Amino acid sequence: QKEVEQNSGPLSVPEGAIASLNCTYSDRGSQSFFWYRQYSGKSPELIMSIYSNGDKEDGRFTAQLNKASQYVSLLIRDSQPSDSATYLCAVTGAAGNKLTFGGGTRVLVKP
Amino acid sequence: NAGVMQNPRHLVRRRGQEARLRCSPMKGHSHVYWYRQLPEEGLKFMVYLQKENIIDESGMPKERFSAEFPKEGPSILRIQQVVRGDSAAYFCASSRDDTEAFFGQGTRLTVV
Secondary structure, X not given: OOOEXXXXXXXXXXXXXXXXXXXXXXXXXXXXXXXXEEOOOOOXXXXXXXXXXXXXXXXXXXXXXXXXXXXXXXXXXXXXXXHOEEEEEEEEOOOOOOEEEOOOEEXXXXX | OOOOEEEOOEEEEOOOOOEEEEEEOOOOOOEEEEEEEOOOOOEEEEEEEEOOEEXXXXXXXXXXXXXXXXXXXXXXXXEOOOOHHHXXXXXXXXXXXXXXXXXXXXXXXXXX
């Protein structure tokens, strides 16, 4: 079982719609959770961090964390073509601060 | 407020040569992570370091690869006797503690 799992996609979303991305993790003691966006040929860019159960909103992005279900999600509202990228879920484990990434979900926003 | 700086951005090495990749963390950051990424693949964890200490090197091959983060100066990822399979993008990230980590622009290593 992979430590952090994501659906690889591609997730195709019409412009203006909501993109919903999911991530599950295996380490029940994980403490910190992050979403990164990576454009092709570029480095990952941090877009959201979440540390406690519930929702956290930042602009068009909402991160949701459910530690009991070991599940973290990202919603992108009013999706734009510029949101087309790979979205990486990352988790720090209970033992030390190793930051582990999922394989990423590719999102395509179609005009 | 400079971000994470990696150099060189592009590195070409012949098989059997050594590759040295450098990473200067953001100011005030004492944690450094190195990742490798092959085209169309995810980020593979290699090593996690704090100043003068290797915390976790579980993702780094036992042979030919080494990493350090000295008290002064950048973190260095060293690959000895490179092979074609080492060709990849190598990313460094830094953080202040166990919170948000920020990435450098990466070093694209090509082994010919």
